[in-house]
Every structure is written in C-alpha cells, then in structure tokens.
Amino acid sequence: MGLDCWGTMSLGRLGKSPVRVPRFRWCASLLLTGFLVVACQGGGQSDERLTRFIDEVMFWGYFDNHVPQRGRVAKWTADLSVSVEGHDAGRYLSRIEAQLERFSEWTGLGATITDTASSPSLKIILMADDDFLVNREHVSCYASVYTKADRIVAAEVHISLAEEEEFDHCLSHELMHAFGLRYHSGIVQSTLNPAHREAYPTLWDELALQVLYDARLSLSTNRVEAGSIIQDIVREHMAGS
Ligand SMILES: [Zn+2]
Helix, strand or coil: CCCEEEEEEEHHHCCCCCCCCCCCCCCCCHHHHHCCCHHHCCCCCCHHHHHHHHHHHHHECHHHCCCECCCECCECCCCEEEEEEECCHHHHHHHHHHHHHHHHHHHCCCEEECCHHHCCCEEEEEECCCCEEECCEEECEEEEEEEECCEEEEEEEEEECCCHHHHHHHHHHHHHHHCCCCCCCCCCCCCCCCCCCCCCCCHHHHHHHHHHCCCCCCCCCEHHHHHHHHHHHHHHHHHHC
C-alpha cells in the first residue's frame, strides 16, 4: 500500500467536500521501502544534521529532488479542537488521545477532543476503505491542511483502517503534516522518513515540532531567514538534552 499525502489549500476551498486532490503532494514510492539510512540509527546526531532534517521537513520536498516548494513557516496559532469520526472511531479514540497529548506537549498548543457538531479545527476521519485515490495514486492515509496567510486554520487527517498495523504510523505521520511539517526527510530516524515507517514520533520529530512552535520562528518566515534561527534553537535543545 502506498504511503500518504499532504495537501494544503486556501481557505476559499474550505467547506467543500473532503479534499482529495491537494495542491502539494508527496506520495512516496514503494521502491524506497528497502532503502536504509545507516546514519539515522540511534542517537548521536550532530546539530548540523538535525538542522538539515528540520529544514527539509519544514521547507523542502524530499521526493521532489529537493526543489523548494512553498518555503514559508506555516503553523497553528490557536489551540485545536479535534473530532474523531468515521468507521469504528470509538475503538481508536484512546490511541488518538494519547498521540494528541504528546503533540500538545511539544507544540504548546491545546488539542481537545470535541464532537463533530462544534466545528472542530482538526478532523481525524477513519475510513473502512482499502485505500484512497489521490491524484491517481493509492494511499492509505493523507492530510489536507488549510492555511490563511500561513496560519493553519483547519486540517483533516484521513486514515484507512484496512491495514491495522499501519494505523499508528499513519496517525503519527499525518499529525506531523497537520501541525505544519509538510515534507518528508530521509536524514534521521523520523515518522516523516518513509523508509523507516516509525509507529510513533521520534525524538527528532519532537525536536522538529518544538522548533516550529518556538516563538522565535515567526509565521511566514522564509527558509533563508529561518536557517540561523533553526540552528540556534537546535543547538540550545541539544545542549540541554
Ligand atoms: Zn507524508
């Protein structure tokens, strides 16, 4: 089964039917399944490598031959209300809540489960379908993220329940996208590294979220401006860890 996609659309499209054709899309190839990144096993990462990892997941398309895409910091600036809906939602609720608690801790944002009637900002939609067809590719999960002037105002995470063992990886990976890390990277062990297929966010994923939500990294900062800020924050985190 394929991996996932992230999409982002302008607020103008909000309110229409579930987004199936995102503007930006990175669907990993199964050819990468056997690809090993030796350097990413275990700890001992250098500040430079971690800075590069964060640069990639924040600004670059790993599967686009490193052609920069949108290139500006986008993130949530308000607490999230989250709904869990769709097929067998109750069965997965505690796992989703546990994940959201960790994302909340790393980003400093609240993420409260609510019901679908109260206009949740993040919708997690579970489907019994085998997979989703997104831009003519079969994927088992994907995220659609809605921004307004680089502020993330809404997101939807769609997950197929056809493959139980994929659930935690899909949820972790798509939540990373939904919180604003829009690309993939093979540099370190990460749930955004499709070669690893980590079930849960790693220490480096946690670091990437902490950097993104650090107050010094302002909304709409471009990649060039962000470079030294990211490096400083990474150094501080690594020195303190
Ligand atoms: Zn992805």
